[in-house]
Amino acid sequence: MSAPAPKDPGRLQGRRPSPRRVWGDRLGTLAMLVATVLVLLPVGMILFQIAQKGLGTMSWEFLTQAMPYSYRKIGGGFFNALVGTAIMVGLATAVAVPLGVLAAIYLTEYGKKNLLATLIRFFSDVMTGVPSIFVGLFVYTAFVLPFGFGAVMGAAALAIIMLPIVVRSTEEMLKLVPRELKDASYALGAGTWQTTVRVVLPSALPGITTGVLLAVARAAGETAPLILTTLGAIEIVTKLVGAPISALPLAIFDGARSPFAAGQERAWAGALELLLIVLVFTLLARVAASRSRISR
Amino acid sequence: MNENTISLEENITATERGSEGPAPAFGAPSVFTVRGLGVHYGGLPALRDVSLDVQPREITAIIGPSGCGKSTLIRCFNRMNDLIPGAEVSGEVLYHGEDIYAAGVDPVTVRRRIGMVFQRPNPFPKSVYDNVAFGARINGYKGDMDELVERSLRRAALWDEVKSKLRKSALALSGGQQQRLCIARAIAVEPDVILMDEPASALDPIATVRIEDLMQELKQEYSIVIVTHNMQQAARVSDRTAFLYTEVDEAAGQRWGILVEFGDTSDIFTRPRDKRTEDYVSGRFG
Numbered sequence: 001m002s003a004p005a006p007k008d009p010g011r012l013q014g015r016r017p018s019p020r021r022v023w024g025d026r027l028g029t030l031a032m033l034v035a036t037v038l039v040l041l042p043v044g045m046i047l048f049q050i051a052q053k054g055l056g057t058m059s060w061e062f063l064t065q066a067m068p069y070s071y072r073k074i075g076g077g078f079f080n081a082l083v084g085t086a087i088m089v090g091l092a093t094a095v096a097v098p099l100g101v102l103a104a105i106y107l108t109e110y111g112k113k114n115l116l117a118t119l120i121r122f123f124s125d126v127m128t129g130v131p132s133i134f135v136g137l138f139v140y141t142a143f144v145l146p147f148g149f150g151a152v153m154g155a156a157a158l159a160i161i162m163l164p165i166v167v168r169s170t171e172e173m174l175k176l177v178p179r180e181l182k183d184a185s186y187a188l189g190a191g192t193w194q195t196t197v198r199v200v201l202p203s204a205l206p207g208i209t210t211g212v213l214l215a216v217a218r219a220a221g222e223t224a225p226l227i228l229t230t231l232g233a234i235e236i237v238t239k240l241v242g243a244p245i246s247a248l249p250l251a252i253f254d255g256a257r258s259p260f261a262a263g264q265e266r267a268w269a270g271a272l273e274l275l276l277i278v279l280v281f282t283l284l285a286r287v288a289a290s291r292s293r294i295s296r
Numbered sequence: 297m298n299e300n301t302i303s304l305e306e307n308i309t310a311t312e313r314g315s316e317g318p319a320p321a322f323g324a325p326s327v328f329t330v331r332g333l334g335v336h337y338g339g340l341p342a343l344r345d346v347s348l349d350v351q352p353r354e355i356t357a358i359i360g361p362s363g364c365g366k367s368t369l370i371r372c373f374n375r376m377n378d379l380i381p382g383a384e385v386s387g388e389v390l391y392h393g394e395d396i397y398a399a400g401v402d403p404v405t406v407r408r409r410i411g412m413v414f415q416r417p418n419p420f421p422k423s424v425y426d427n428v429a430f431g432a433r434i435n436g437y438k439g440d441m442d443e444l445v446e447r448s449l450r451r452a453a454l455w456d457e458v459k460s461k462l463r464k465s466a467l468a469l470s471g472g473q474q475q476r477l478c479i480a481r482a483i484a485v486e487p488d489v490i491l492m493d494e495p496a497s498a499l500d501p502i503a504t505v506r507i508e509d510l511m512q513e514l515k516q517e518y519s520i521v522i523v524t525h526n527m528q529q530a531a532r533v534s535d536r537t538a539f540l541y542t543e544v545d546e547a548a549g550q551r552w553g554i555l556v557e558f559g560d561t562s563d564i565f566t567r568p569r570d571k572r573t574e575d576y577v578s579g580r581f582g
Contacts, residue, residue: 112381180418184478186379188431188485189408198434203421 047275054272057265063273067234067246071255071263078270080236081251084151085277087238088230088247089219091155092162097212100166107167108174109196120167127164135160136225149231149244157225162215169211173204206288213285217278223249248274325392327352327489327519328373332387335368335377341552342368346387348538348558350489355511355520357534357561359527361576364540365553366523367415370491373521374410375403408435411482415494417474419466419481424449424458427466427477431485444484452480453510472503479510483518490514492522496529508533527577530561537564539573 062077103120111117139157147153177200185195201208226232231244232254239245248270255267328350335343343365350356350373358366368377375396377383389396396406408431419427428445437444445462449455454476458469466477475495482490492511496504511520511533524530530537538558544551557564557573568574 178418180414180416181420183376183379183412183414184418184420184481185430187374187376187407187412187414188434188481189404190431190434191404194434198430199420 050268050271050275053268057269058272062269066236067251069234071258071260074262078248078251078266078273080233081246081248081270083236083238084230084245084247085220087151088154088158089216091151092158092219093216096159096162096166096215100163101170101208103167104170104174105196107171109192109200124164124167128168132161132222133224136228139225140228144229148242149229150241151230151245152240154226154230154245154247157229158219158222161222161225162219165215165218166212169214170208173207173211174200176207177203206291209288210285213281213288217281221249221274221278223253226250326350327392329390330388333372333389334386335372336384337380338382341550343553346555348555350519350521351536352519353515354535355515355522355533357530357537358521358523358540359525359530359537360540360553361542362525364542366540367493368553369540370493370521370523373491374407374412376412378403408485409487410489410491411485411487412491412493413478413482413495416498417471417478419474419477421465421467423463424466424477425462428480428484430481435485448480448484451483452476453506454480472499472506475499475503475507476510487518489519489521492520494523494525497525531565534561537561539564539576541572
């Protein structure tokens with residue numbers, strides 16, 4: 001009984017992949033490269049244009065002073081709009097984040113697949129897709145008509161826009177918390193709430209923070225709902241109810257459609273300011289996302 | 297540790313309880329008395345008609361081939377199956393004579409008495425200290441936390457290795473250390489029973505030996521139930537062994553686990569009564 005002759009394994013060198021594979025590979029790589037450039041091109045052009053046109057008017061004065069009394073006048077800035085945006089986005093965040101995170105906890109830890117949870121998920125998805133002007137119209141009809149324009153009305157509209165983003169992004173992050181960690185907590189005699197507060201939320205916190213910051217960035221840039229709920233103002237307003245108040249996107253919108261060069265210049269600088277704010281929040285979101293686990 | 301006077305459910309009187317379970321076999325009351333236990337997942341059977349007793353301060357091993365319901369069975373002892381949607385448990389699991397599935401029993405109370413260690417080490421992404429203190433904190437422990445943490449780590453034979461890094465993340469420990477940390481975390485809530493679901497299957501041989509030595513130590517104070525698919529491990533560490541096997545209903549396309557044989561570990565491995573047990577422990581399958 002003789003062992004079969006070992007199969008010749010062949011040589012490793014001198015074997016080229018077929019031309020079809022080589023060219024397919026090159027073509028595919030090129031197509032992806034072109035697509036990436038095309039995607040980045042508009043972003044780059046926007047950044048370039050805003051920087052180019054905005055930097056001329058951007059100054060310490062612009063950042064710290066309110067608008068002049070006429071679009072025609074040179075000078076002044078968007079400080080009033082910055083204050084308005086800070087107040088309204090702050091209020092909206094204070095409402096939307098706790099509500100959204102609690103709703104997401106309900107979805108993942110309590111409701112799971114019951115009817116209410118399914119409904120919340122469905123309407124959150126619908127809400128994410130609703131054009132923001134509808135949200136503005138709703139708040140206008142429900143709150144502005146009886147109570148007048150004001151920061152609270154704008155904040156309400158922004159909160160409604162932020163809520164589904166916070167709910168769904170938080171839910172996704174909570175779902176990523178490993179089953180083993182929750183089991184460990186339950187096996188130690190923790191209830192659902194204790195497990196959520198002490199294990200699930202801390203593990204998901206970086207991801208939740210990312211979602212919240214992206215929602216904040218989105219709210220800071222919203223224009224349409226504010227037109228209908230806060231109207232805009234040229235002076236610094238800190239009243240929460242009963243007084244029209246400005247916001248950066250509103251001020252940009254007003255300045256840009258004014259027929260005067262000074263107003264348009266300010267709008268470009270305002271756009272640059274808003275862009276930087278959104279950029280900062282997006283960067284913070286990236287930093288938060290990269291710290292997904294506590295350091296070793 | 298705990299006497300058999302513990303009451304999970306205040307409204308069951310002693311006489312009522314006495315009439316419920318069968319009399320324990322050897323005078324000493326069993327920690328667990330399981331009778332006719334079955335589990336269904338989403339209507340499909342996973343485990344059928346299991347009856348066995350777990351004695352205090354002994355190691356009871358559950359062995360059997362993959363998919364025979366070993367984990368399902370051990371998760372019945374602290375109601376972890378409650379967390380799986382669609383899981384239904386039938387039959388009786390008496391803990392010191394009390395049915396842990398009775399209507400008035402809170403699974404949280406059950407789990408504070410009956411600790412569990414899982415297959416994959418699952419420390420929380422917190423410090424070593426916070427991992428051990430977790431259970432005590434949620435239970436509102438008022439005593440000296442530092443002392444409790446040290447005592448638990450010592451009992452889990454981990455203190456010397458981690459005493460200088462109590463504030464470091466538990467995730468930085470090796471797999472074997474993480475598993476002993478999980479054991480320390482479980483014993484820090486002063487349980488009566490420790491359930492171990494394949495505690496060493498993700499560990500290297502040296503870490504496995506350390507866990508097995510530790511189990512012998514812990515046996516002095518706790519009753520231990522261990523699931524393992526390593527027969528040598530069961531033979532080495534346990535006092536009693538339950539052999540589970542899979543039954544298949546070809547017509548219905550269903551399979552479920554049954555208890556084939558339960559007895560002293562030495563009997564199971566040297567004088568098995570059932571042919572299937574003999575085939576399994578002699579390595580003919582599984």
